[in-house]
Amino acid sequence: MRIKTVLSESEIPKQWYNLAADLPSPLQPPLGPDGNPISPEMLAPVFPMNLIEQEVSQERWIDIPEGILNILYKWRPTPLHRAKALEDYLGTPARIYYKNEGVSPPGSHKPNTAVAQAWYNKEFGIKKLTTETGAGQWGSALAFACSIVGLGCKVYMVRISFDQKPYRKTMMQTWGANCVASPSEETKAGRDILEKMPDTPGSLGIAISEAIEEAVSDTKGETRYSLGSVLNHVLLHQTIIGLEAKKQLEKAGENKVDIVIGCAGGGSNFAGTAFPFVNDKIHGEEIEIIPVEPTSCPTMTRAPFAYDHGDTAKMTPLLPMHSLGHDFIPPPIHAGGLRYHGMAPLVSQGIVEGLLTPRALHQLECYEAAITFARTEGIICAPETSHAIAVTIQEAKKAKEEGKEKVILFNMSGHGLMDLTGYQSYLAGKLQDYPLPEEEMQKSLKGIEGLPKPKEAKTGKW
Template structure:
């Protein structure tokens, strides 16, 4: 057994291919307005064709270009750390490991796909990228990536997060990005929402509509849209997390984990860690894979598996996914990255296939868990990551009850140094739990009741 607290890989050991779960878990097609499968040409105004090729690929392994490898090597491989102090604090026989994605320049896993998407756009001749962001992690990451490649970056940030997290906006500006609160008066979608709901806190669905609208209406055709989660190519780029983790576990002397955990909003960091292990499950290994989400936005635990749009203005195709409804406005909890109405189609397909267990958690339990982690392991986690930590602590306590020495791995998807307002509210006793009522879920389902239904 390697007695080290943490394990690194050398630059030479960084994975040189991404893993594509779409090769192993069949997914139903995205649909156009006519309810027929979309074609690559239909996506061309939104994404560059090289990204579209990845989005539709069913190849299992896809090479990482050398130029992207060079950018990733600025912070990758990231360490896998044994959380021995946390184990002692909860007195568990389980061994807890966390993949520390907070060491990236933007402080989260998001640059793994940001640098890839920016590079592919640059290769295609694109000069400007638009996007949305919830908590600000993705907007920061894409601004960073665009700064490396000399691209313009425009970010529509969900209004409640824009107000809660001004330093995220400053990070984007430092890297040359432009950040505006969404909904904004800059787009037709934003103006319509503001006219009807002037005090709305915003949503990722609205911000996506605004970002896509600005991309497709560029008269020069030099702008494209980039998404930080949900789509297949994003899950693909993030798979480097789990691929590194598998090699690091071997260096710790572990054959495989018993439990793999990630927080889940749109699905990117969860998929990044989990998908390479789901590949092992498909090939016979017994691994429990847990997706942790907020009770205020229970996409996997309460929303139906249906066809729905990824945005409010219905500018995206219909996607087969767990969805609360594209008009859903989430409660303004302090986990902006988990406030999305839908779940990645590939994650949803893996849930439908029985490869993923989902759990919904209250934010008080999550902040309590995050503070315990900070006081034992030293890192203040992002509020999103706290959901994974809370689920990890539950699994570790279960191992104690069962008297089993389990190996638990979770993704520390980002640090919380830009999210201290949420911690202040928790520590002062002003943070409230909120569980989305079924009657609210049912009300929002009206917008999808006439959509085509995927086969179950």
């Protein structure tokens, strides 16, 4: 029985896959604050032109430079595991596979884009990257990448996270990054906030402002900003996960995948795993592709409550560009994109098209799945990854009920060794699920009933 399927360095994919080239309903160009399309020059103060070109590219395949591959070889290709112990435990006829992205030095999928971004910035002549981070998964990935590539790195870490996640901070410092608590005294944005609220615990919004200000105000033009999710080029760099998985599944003797599963926060790890399979689905394969999120704070499976306040705020999901007047109806993709705001536009459009079928789960089921996974496969996964494992277990049980030999692939996007608080609470019996307040949900949906529905750009094929 083959448990791990590995690829040699020579077998690593040499190109990234760009779903934007194949989407049946193409993305509209992003609009600036004035309602006009954003030009590359508008982004140039924070991103190098080589990455901006990738952000707007419609090319299906983009070559991975040798310099990037040489760094990725440190941990890539990542192994594809057959979760045989989990299968046996569940007694399922399904064959379960997972990509183990936890083997990267910082322990997650994030370095796939961090390394690429650092490398392109260096090529462009940039000397330092800035970014923001919460718990530090992204910050530590960028710190690692900058260290290997040879760039300076400044991470603005939200104050509350800075205080609560000291080990991530130490990881960043070990890789040579300058990690400061945000708000800081180092930017005008930070100083202004501290003057008004000296004890503020900070926020991602403030940290982003600081990171961008540092890049923009470098008079030598040697500093740029880096983002770890949502943007097209970030998703592009992550597709190496799914591309490797396809080769490995073939090597493992699987001709067809039935279900692909990934957890989706900003969308990058899900997209990285799923997009190469979305391509197959577009071209006729029957694959169920499932992005998973928690029932608490969903972005894909339920309209955000913010829409309830549409009237009060004088804008609705359909009228986000209020500066253009209330008669302005945004292009369809923006309606779709906003519906799933916080989610990558490419993933949003995949949902609108019906290519992706998002699912939301309660936290207890996710932690239960994570514990089962740890006790069968041995890996303690990151909290987000537990969502993908929980749906995998649901689908494996369904296959058992149906007596079908399905092939299931999911992305083990990172280990959870730095994030054990949730496990601690679960094991102490302190986590609770809450029944969905259906009445509340219905009331909320009624609130947006009267609003005009977005005109969705979709082919209706899926």
